[in-house]
Amino acid sequence: MPQIARTTLALTVASTLAAVAVIAQAAEESDRSDWPNSITVATASQGGTYYVYGSGWANLIADELGISGGGEITGGPTQNMALVHSGDVALGLTTMGPAAQALNGESPLAPGMAMDNVCALFPMYETPFSIAALSSSGITSISEIPDGARIGFGPAASTSDTYFPAILETLGVDFERRNGGWSDLGGQLQDGLIDVVAFAAGIPIPAVSQLEVQTDVNIIEFTEEEQQQVIDAFPVSAFTIPASTYSTLDDDARAVSMWNFTIANCDLPESFVYEITKLSMENNDRMRDIHRSAANSVPENLEYNTVLPFHPGAARWYEENGYEIDPSLIHE
Known part of the structure; x- marks a missing residue:
């Protein structure tokens, strides 16, 4: 092929590729034109x-x-x-x-x-539904939560606040309901202002991880009977909190989740x-x-x-x- 023809072909290919690139860029910008800023x-x-x-x-x-x-x-x-x-x-x-x-x-x-x-x-x-109390409270099971216990259920209208009170009522627990952010409730638990925190949150829960560094905590699991009773009554399924989740846990803990x-x-x-x-x-x-x-x-x-x-x-x-x-x- 003559040199002039090769040069012309190269210029044509380069021009075509440049045009394709411009079109592709324009299409990309057009696709983003209605995106939020x-x-x-x-x-x-x-x-x-x-x-x-x-x-x-x-x-x-x-x-x-x-x-x-x-x-x-x-x-x-x-x-x-x-x-x-x-x-x-x-x-x-x-x-x-x-x-x-x-x-x-x-x-x-x-x-x-x-x-x-x-x-x-x-x-x-x-989202596991889990329960925590200070080890000094002596509470190691749901059945040991005393009547009138002050329980923190998280922010008002949260998943925890919507479902956990009804779950505990189904399990026969009598309590005073408290609301607040998880960090705040963790502080209240440590200060003795509430007795139990009932969490519905992904694990590890930062507030619990922080709390167990500062004091001894009990992660309270459901018994097999309690777990099944809750599964039958609410849109939840069986869940196991691995022992590796918290330094407090020696064994896997039975729970429910959503x-x-x-x-x-x-x-x-x-x-x-x-x-x-x-x-x-x-x-x-x-x-x-x-x-x-x-x-x-x-x-x-x-x-x-x-x-x-x-x-x-x-x-x-x-x-x-x-x-x-x-x-x-x-x-x-």
């Missing part, structure tokens, strides 16, 4: 797993997708459903029990309002939610760096959401990667 993740109170997980996840999204973002302290799963439904925040964390209540118009925050503009993204982890999922306002752009899901599901090592409970934040656990519709952006990533979702569980 910043995002907020609704978490829960400081001292709990939601706050650590949600804030870290918000920072991961911000760093990797080039938008500003952060976690917001809230009252937990029930309030997060309301905040995400209304669009006051873009993303949040919730538990399946409160999610079902909110979707059916049974949220204690807004009775009669069906919060149906909330979509699921991906599974987080199971699944958590990340959520998004259903009006968020599909391409934006696709990228969030892709980032979260393809980087589990980085998710575990945020909180070790994210070891369960994997697509294989999709089956534990039978309540909320999946956002189409999330559903697209799952389907592209070989995970099936019932079409009735994809938001239209």
